[in-house]
Amino acid sequence: MTHMWGHPSNFHKMPQLFTDAAGPEASFPNYSFIEPSYFGAGQNDEHPPSDILRGEVLLAQVYNAIQSNQALWEKTLLVVLYDEHGGFYDHVYPPACVPPDGNVNQFSFAQYGLRVPAILISPWLEEQVISDPMDHTSLLRYATDMWGLGALGARTAAAQSFASSWKVTGAPRTDVPSNIPLPTTLPNPVVEGLNPNQLALVGFSRYLETKTMSIASKAGPAAANAMTMEIGQRLLWSSEEDRHGEVAVQRVDRFLELARQNEGVPGGATGAKRASAKKAPVKKVVAKKVPAKKTAVKKEAPKKVPAKKETGKKRGSAPVKQSIKPLMKIAAKAIAKKAVKEVAKKVTAAALKRPAKRSTGKR
Numbered sequence: 028m029t030h031m032w033g034h035p036s037n038f039h040k041m042p043q044l045f046t047d048a049a050g051p052e053a054s055f056p057n058y059s060f061i062e063p064s065y066f067g068a069g070q071n072d073e074h075p076p077s078d079i080l081r082g083e084v085l086l087a088q089v090y091n092a093i094q095s096n097q098a099l100w101e102k103t104l105l106v107v108l109y110d111e112h113g114g115f116y117d118h119v120y121p122p123a124c125v126p127p128d129g130n131v132n133q134f135s136f137a138q139y140g141l142r143v144p145a146i147l148i149s150p151w152l153e154e155q156v157i158s159d160p161m162d163h164t165s166l167l168r169y170a171t172d173m174w175g176l177g178a179l180g181a182r183t184a185a186a187q188s189f190a191s192s193w194k195v196t197g198a199p200r201t202d203v204p205s206n207i208p209l210p211t212t213l214p215n216p217v218v219e220g221l222n223p224n225q226l227a228l229v230g231f232s233r234y235l236e237t238k239t240m241s242i243a244s245k246a247g248p249a250a251a252n253a254m255t256m257e258i259g260q261r262l263l264w265s266s267e268e269d270r271h272g273e274v275a276v277q278r279v280d281r282f283l284e285l286a287r288q289n290e291g292v293p294g295g296a297t298g299a300k301r302a303s304a305k306k307a308p309v310k311k312v313v314a315k316k317v318p319a320k321k322t323a324v325k326k327e328a329p330k331k332v333p334a335k336k337e338t339g340k341k342r343g344s345a346p347v348k349q350s351i352k353p354l355m356k357i358a359a360k361a362i363a364k365k366a367v368k369e370v371a372k373k374v375t376a377a378a379l380k381r382p383a384k385r386s387t388g389k390r
Contacts, residue, residue, distance in 0.1 A: 032235075032238070032282075032286070035282075035283045035286035035287045035290055036287055036290060038283050041061070044059065044061065044089070044092065045088070045092045048092040048093055048095075048096055048099060049092070049095070049096060051098075052096065052098035052099040052102060055099055058170065061085075061089065063082065063085055065224065065225055065228055065272070066225060066228075066272025066273065066275065066276065067215070067272055067273060068214065068215055069081075069215075070215050071084065071085045072224075074222060074224055075222075076215075076216050076218060077215045077216075078212050078213045078214075078215055080210045080211070080212045080213070081212050081215070083210050084209050084210060084212060086107065086207075087207040087208070087209050087210075088209070089105070090105065090148065090204075090207055091206050091207055093105065094203070094204075094205060094206070095205075095206075100150060100199075101150055101151075101199050103149065104147065104148070104149045104152075105146075105147075105148035105149065106145070106146070106147055106148075106166055106189075107144075107145065107146040107147075107148070108143070108145050108163060108166065109143045109144055109145070110143065110163070111143060112140075112141040112142065112143050117141045117142050119142060121138055121139040121140055121141060121142075122138070122139055122160075123137055123138055123139075124136075124137060124138060124139045124162065124182065124185075125137075125181050125182045125184075125185040126181060126182065127164075127180040127181055127182040127183075128180055128181060139162060145161065147189060147193065150196075150199035150200045150201075150203060151195055151196055151199060151200070152193050152194065152195065152196065152200075153193075153194040153195070153196055155193070155194055157189075157192045157193065159187060159191070159192045160187065161186070161187055161189070161192075162182070162186055164179075164180070164182050164183040164186040165186045165187055165188055165189055166189070167179050167183045167186070168183050168184075168186040168187065168188040169188045169189050169190055171183065172188055172190070219269075221271060221272065225271075225272060228272075228275055229271045229272070229275045231275075232274070232275035232276075232278040232279055233278070235278050235279060235282045236258050236261075236278055236282075238282055238286075239254065239258070239278070239281055239282045239285055240254055240255070240258060242282075242285045242286060242289050243285060245289070257281075261274050261277060261278065
């Protein structure tokens with residue numbers, strides 16, 4: 028994530044994907060990663076208690092968008108990966124694995140978890156069930172092999188690529204659905220509190236506020252003070268109205284807005300920056316990933332693509348924390364004051380309900 032946020036112009040809302048899919052195949056990104064919605068009425072990441080059919084709608088929409096563009100369809104591999112097993116029993120004991128790197132002080136990362144499903148969708152693949160051992164880094168191994176990126180960690184280097192197991196056809200298949208009907212969904216239930224996944228995302232959005240503050244501070248003291256008030260208002264609103272998920276989305280959007288301005292690149296179509304190299308003939312092509320609904324699309328390109336040089340300087344975080352700290356104190360006091368009032372109400376109500384004790388005159 029640290030490196031990804033350095034390219035804010037590459038992040039877009041879902042409608043942009045459908046716009047790009049309807050456009051020229053040559054303008055579609057070589058690799059796309061789709062994140063689902065994790066909060067509110069539109070939540071479609073298939074985490075409980077949301078309706079899992081909303082996740083199926085997301086998959087169908089992505090498939091239909093790609094399949095409706097024949098040129099794009101013939102150069103696309105849609106990879107659907109899940110990051111959890113859904114609570115189903117698995118009789119296979121998780122085997123040992125290679126840790127991604129040397130950061131094993133707190134956890135060894137030397138053993139897999141339970142098996143999860145994966146689906147590979149392409150007109151160039153024969154219908155088959157692959158039983159060879161794979162892991163989530165098999166997608167990375169496939170990408171690094173295609174573009175000659177080199178190993179992305181020890182686990183990726185040891186992983187088996189999808190391409191080592193699938194069977195490729197001699198021509199694009201035509202016996203595939205041209206359109207998947209969208210299933211009828213139920214309203215997502217309204218629940219109190221956040222699940223662990225949502226809490227982690229809210230925490231990350233608060234971290235992004237420090238980055239947003241850092242960018243705003245570059246415009247001078249007035250902009251920094253204005254951003255301090257804006258960040259404080261978001262913090263108070265999320266706490267008082269219990270809209271942590273909604274505010275987390277606002278934080279991400281605000282960061283990307285300022286980051287794009289600071290980068291000097293307008294937030295236009297996902298095809299704003301494209302590789303100009305001519306694409307090779309299809310066959311094993313684009314990859315798209317939809318874990319518990321994360322989706323990714325990737326297209327075949329020349330085997331070696333030089334890496335883009337990072338020119339951005341690291342920004343210090345100390346001034347940011349100092350600027351936000353007073354607002355945090357104000358917010359904390361406001362929240363604490365509200366909590367004290369609620370407790371006082373409960374204590375008073377409980378006292379009124381208790382029967383009065385008879386005085387005996389004894390001490």
